[in-house]
Amino acid sequence: MKTAGRPAWSAPSPKSPHTSGRSETLTASCRPPSARSGAPSTSRKRPSRSRWTGRERTTMNRPRRILPLHAKLAMGFSLLTVAAIGITAHLYYQSTKAMLRQDIRNRLHDAVAIGALQVDAAAHAKLTAPDQEGSPDYLRLKKTLQRIRDAGTDIRFVYTMRQDAQGNIVFIVDAEESEQDISHLGDIYDDAGDFLEANFAAFQSATAAENFYTDKWGTWLSGYAPIYAPDGRREAVLGMDISADNVLAQERDAFRRVLVIFFGSIPVSGFIGWLFGLALTAPISKLIKGAEQLSNGNFNYRIKIRSNDETAILAATFNQAAERLGGLVARLEERVEERTAQLSRRTSQLQAATRVARQATAIRELPQLLDDTVRTISDQFGFYHTGIFLTEAEGGFVSLQAASSEGGQKMLTRGHRLQIGEQGIVGYAAAQKRPRVALDVGEDAYFFNNPDLPETRSEAALPLVVRNRVIGVLDIQSKQARAFSPEDIETFQTLADQIALIIENARLFEEMNLAVSQLERLATDRIQQAWMDGGRAGSHAYQYTPAGIQPAFRAGDRDDQLIVPILLHNQKIGEIAAKRSEGDWEAREQAMLAEIAAQVALALENARLLDEARQRAIHERTVGEVVSHIGAAHDMDAVLRVAAQEIGKALGDSEVVVQIRAEELEAK
Template sequence: MVTLQSRDDALETVANVSRISQLLGLAAIAVASLLAVIMTQYLTRPIARLTQIAERVSSGDLQARAEAESPDEIGALANSFNRMTNQISEILLNLEKRVAERTTDLEIARRQSDKRANQLLAIGEISKFVNSEQKVDTLLSLVTRLVSERFGFYHTGIFLLDETKQYAILQAANSEGGQAMLRRGHKLRVGESGIVGYVAKSGEPRIALDVGLDAVYFNNPDLPITRSEMALPLKLRDEVIGILDVQSEKPGAFTEDDANTLNILADQIAIAIDNARLFSQTQTTLSEVQALYRQNLQEGWKTFSREEGMVGFNQSLSGGKKLTEPVGSAEIQQALNRGETMVIQPNGKSEEPVIVVPIKLRGQVIGVMRIKAPDQAKQWTTNEINLSEAVSERLSLALENARLIQESQRQVIKEQAISEITSKIGSSINLENVLQTAVEELGRSIPGSEVIIKLKEDNVNGGSA
């Protein structure tokens, strides 16, 4: 049985099946795409969150942490990232601490450097002042004042050892308490009393702080507010000659660096004290030598005038003559006493125009030169006064040279006479000839004199009574 069906009807069924198949395929593709999107989001969400955390960390938020939601590779990656972040945080924290510590150390070092530079500058200034002072007492007072002012110590004292090296005696101080101690004659036994005695004995710097055993040193009623003290030895050629004692009202005010720096100042003070002492000794010796020289000079000129039989020379229009007697006048005596040139100008009454110039030899007045004008109305000019003084200066040297030459000549003559007498006496061979020769030669050397030589009886009799 054959059924006839149109082509359109036959293909309609196929078309329906084909459309259904296409719809199902499209639905399957849509479902698969949706599932793919869901799975992709599920898989990439942890990575996205980790990326966001990484971006936060890279921008400086080191507190951000990744959440490990699963034990798979993503979770392991999150844990590793968190550990890395923790390590970075610790490194940065340690680095900040080290930077802060280094900054603090640098600031401390800078302050210490500035402090040391200021101390050295102060030491230089103090040294400049003390090296120019030549009196020991003034020097010590100057040092205590300058050290207190430049370094800010409320008390500075200088002790010097006595000749026996048993006591350190306070010589200078700037504070009121120190002044009271000076008036009292304050002294400390070497090796026994406080850090001053310790330093005087050991020769090493010592710092005492207001803590522990050091507190026993702070019992001075004259300096009740002392909380820190430092004593430095004043050494000269490795020998302690004194102590520089500085005190502060602040606890722990001194350090070893301060001691090392101020030791430089202590050495400078010791040298300045020694120089001042040497200068004082030199001045004393010089004064003694000058006094002895003046005495010898005066005696020499007295002897010279006596032997020459003259005390001066007078020159006038009528001629010149030797002076055998001193000429006295008020202006001459005044010039001799003062050692200054006296210029008397005419006053129209009784005063005569006179210049009296002292004749000086190395500061010692050995005479005067009096110049009287021939005209009573004469006015002395500056050139005339200067000329008189210049002549006086040259005259003193010429007179001294002449005196010395004559003394030398007399000494030569005396030595020759002694030599001749000694030679003649030595040529005699018996006692009588020796005595006779000695008497004759002495009488010949001193004309008109009577010479007697008498020997002791025990010498003549060979020592017998």
């Protein structure tokens, strides 16, 4: 609309009289006719829009209470009804709103299109300079625009525009008469919006803006139509602003009607929903009472509902379920007691197995480990006999290494052994790598009748397997027949696996200790030999006196001296001899000398290793130089000559002969 000081909104903006411009975007400005060009004005800013961030929500702490089902159903029915009415009312309101707005757009479109046809394009083309504003053509066109404005309903501003040579949109003729409202010929529309600036040159037919824009003077809608000359050339663009206040008033009336319908439906739907909830929840209340009786353990309670709907079927099903549940609970109680006893026994076994494994883990020596393990198993589980067989190195037999019973000790004394795969269930378990159980030894063909264990009634042999290799067998015997259940065997096999790992770790520990001892012995011998060789090379001894430091002979053992050995890997490679004229050596001084001796040993060893590395580097460099000189020779004589020369130099000007003895080759 052709006003000034308009806030920014997302709609085509009309011409701004203050700036003699027109806008089609959200940032257009408008002001009332009283503030049009010719009078000083102040710039206006878009009013800030408040945004609801949801911080207005509050939390109400309410005591927890049970909401009756009929109330929930009533609320649900009411909410659904109100929601349906609300959606219908909303759709009605949106439809009415869209229809009203489309109607005003159509009227504006038709008005601006008809108005463009009434403008004399030829006379309009003659208006090119501001001084032509009072010319007959200008006045005639102005009256035409005034007739167009007055002929329409709610039309406020009518004006024409064109682009100058610089591409600016300028006003040509304005229907306004007041000096404060009029836009003069040649005024630049410097407040044109993005829409108008982007599409001004492309207008080929009448166009009405999509959105309204609102300011403090009202709500407006703008339309544009091209003005064509007789030769088909577009001469200018006709602009028209129409008031939309009447449309908004109709929209508000429609909105009030929608609100009346919506809020009026709330109490009606609530009352109907309440009656509906009560009718539905009567049989459900009976079902709830029956469920409460059932939860309290009253399985004899029955529900009576006299109807032909689903609630009667549900009641009958409930009664059948209660009868079956009573019998099921009785059977479950019996099974729970049995299962509890089994779990208690299983827990005791696992705890005992854990104690056995924990005690065995703390032992490093293999004989003591085996002996303590078999005794702990017998004590924890109460077995008649427990023994551990280990596979012999040859692999064909397993020999008893530890036993907990008196008969087992006799077997150990005579070296009891069984052939793998041939004798007893122990040999079978070792061959098959899986547990073997004899629940009744009198009926088991694999049982080995041992006179040292006459009271055995059942036996279980569990292989000790490490990395798919059998290293032995755990043998357990009981005085009771069928003393081992599948769960027991599973527990004992887990224990056997742990014992196998412990035994293997003990073996590996012994082997590691042996290897470490051998390595330490080799390192000690090598260090001892190296220092013996270094000692033969010369005497290394220095003495400090008040006169200073000087070479000295090796110190001997004297009563008035403190002798501190210099130890390297427990090998004495030297000593520190200290002497004082008066007083004894304090323990603190002796400890300090011992620490210094240890550091001196490390420093001497580092120096020796550095000297060895240096000698090795000289040796390798010398050999490399000799080989490089020999490699430079190209015939046999030169090779022999260079070899003799370089070897002699490398050996300290020694006499060296390098020759080929062909007669020795012939002799061979």
